[in-house]
Amino acid sequence: MHSRREFLASALALGLAALVPDRAVRAQDASFRSLLQAAEQDLDALDATREVREGLLSQRASRAIAPNLKPSDRAVSEDAMRLIVLFEVTSQTRYEQKFQRPIWPHGESGITVGVGYDAGYVDPAWLRSDWREYLSERELALLVPACGLTGQKARDALANFQALSIPWAKANAQFRVRVLPRYVAQTLKSVPKAAGLSDDALGALVSLVYNRGASFRKNGDRYKEMREIHQLIQDGRPEGVPERIRAMKRIWAGKPELRGLLTRRDLEAKLFEQGLRAGAPGATS
Numbered sequence: 001m002h003s004r005r006e007f008l009a010s011a012l013a014l015g016l017a018a019l020v021p022d023r024a025v026r027a028q029d030a031s032f033r034s035l036l037q038a039a040e041q042d043l044d045a046l047d048a049t050r051e052v053r054e055g056l057l058s059q060r061a062s063r064a065i066a067p068n069l070k071p072s073d074r075a076v077s078e079d080a081m082r083l084i085v086l087f088e089v090t091s092q093t094r095y096e097q098k099f100q101r102p103i104w105p106h107g108e109s110g111i112t113v114g115v116g117y118d119a120g121y122v123d124p125a126w127l128r129s130d131w132r133e134y135l136s137e138r139e140l141a142l143l144v145p146a147c148g149l150t151g152q153k154a155r156d157a158l159a160n161f162q163a164l165s166i167p168w169a170k171a172n173a174q175f176r177v178r179v180l181p182r183y184v185a186q187t188l189k190s191v192p193k194a195a196g197l198s199d200d201a202l203g204a205l206v207s208l209v210y211n212r213g214a215s216f217r218k219n220g221d222r223y224k225e226m227r228e229i230h231q232l233i234q235d236g237r238p239e240g241v242p243e244r245i246r247a248m249k250r251i252w253a254g255k256p257e258l259r260g261l262l263t264r265r266d267l268e269a270k271l272f273e274q275g276l277r278a279g280a281p282g283a284t285s
Contacts, residue, residue: 030270031270031274032079032267032270032271032273032274033079035263035266035267035270036079036082036083036086036267039086039260039263039267040086040090040091042259042260042263043090043094045259045260045263046086046087046090046260048257048258048259048260049087049258049259049260049261049264050087050088050105050116052211052258052261054211054212054213054215069182069185069186069189070185071178071181071182071184071185072181072182072184072185072188073181074184074188074195074202074281075199076180076184076199076200076202076203076206077198077199077200077203077271077275079200079203079271079274080199080200080202080203080204080206080207080271081176081180081203083203083204083207083264083267083268083271084115084180084206084207084210085115085172085175086267087207087211087260087264088115088116089115089116089171092168092172095115095168095171096168099171100165100166100167100168100171101161101162101164101165101166102119102143102146102158102161102162102164103158104154104155104158106155107151108150108151109150109151109154110146110148110149110150110154111143111146111149111154111157111158111161113143113164113166113171114166114170114171114174114175115171115172115174115175115179116175116179117130117174117175117179119143119146119147119149120146120147120148120149120150120154121150122147123147123148124144124147127140127143127144127146127147128140128144130174130178130179131143131174131178133174133177134166134170134171134173134174135166135170139164142161142163142164143161143164145157145160146161180206183206183209183210184202184206186209186214187202187205187206187209187214189214190209190214190216190217190230191205191216191229191230191233191234192234193233193234193236194233195281196280196281197233197238197275197281198275198276198278198279198280198281199275199278199281200271200272200274200275200278201238201241201271201272201274201275201276201278202275202281203271203275204245204268204269204271204272204275205229205233205268205272207264207267207268207271208226208229208245208268211261211264212226216229216230217230222251224248225244225245225247225248226248228240228244229241229244229245232244238272238276239276241269241272242269242270242272242273242276243269245265245268245269245272246265246266246269248265249261249262249265249266
């Protein structure tokens with residue numbers, strides 16, 4: 001359990017880190033879980049950054065929510081799953097209030113259901129495969145027309161899908177069993193030696209990939225830290241990764257509306273550090 005004093009300190013640290021990102025504050029003195037608890041209270045920041053997933057932009061050609069890789073059975077920690085869920089639907093309570101029915105998150109998003117599952121970037125066969133264990137045939141038939149609809153077309157069609165309601169238990173199970181293992185596989189394919197990390201540290205990388213795509217080899221200044229993270233892990237120097245995760249906050253500095261991304265990077269860095277203390281694969285702190 002975390003004290004109210006620790007929670008308030010974490011909230012203050014997050015606020016200062018967002019307002020003055022170049023100062024040493026940067027939320028580094030609080031624990032991962034207290035930072036997560038503080039972040040859960042900033043609903044405006046979470047809502048503003050929910051649609052900012054760079055990886056989806058590169059997936060239009062494949063029409064897939066993630067590259068078509070065999071799902072990995074490698075575990076990540078519960079803390080890692082909580083982190084990813086936080087930036088998709090916040091929590092079970094928030095999900096049941098706002099996300100139980102399909103939404104359109106704005107921009108180039110498609111009709112989105114469950115824990116951030118964007119039907120605009122999958123084809124009908126893939127959608128059925130991903131959801132057949134969780135939805136009835138009638139519900140699947142209702143959702144299939146959302147496949148391929150993105151942007152304005154998805155917005156205009158949103159009302160057509162409001163008869164569908166997915167309970168939290170099904171949404172959470174679908175995320176854990178069908179979606180997350182693909183992102184773990186994508187992370188390990190891109191950074192093979194990440195398999196030697198603890199469940200916390202690997203989970204922090206998976207969160208990064210979930211948000212930014214597996215852009216570890218992309219050219220350009222925007223992906224400088226991603227390339228450095230890849231090199232550090234492949235060289236067996238993972239202790240340098242948290243600083244590189246924090247360093248990429250420069251990309252969104254000066255954009256108060258995207259402060260949620262600064263918070264996410266702080267949480268990923270803190271979770272990776274927690275994982276370094278845990279040690280071997282399968283370990284959590």
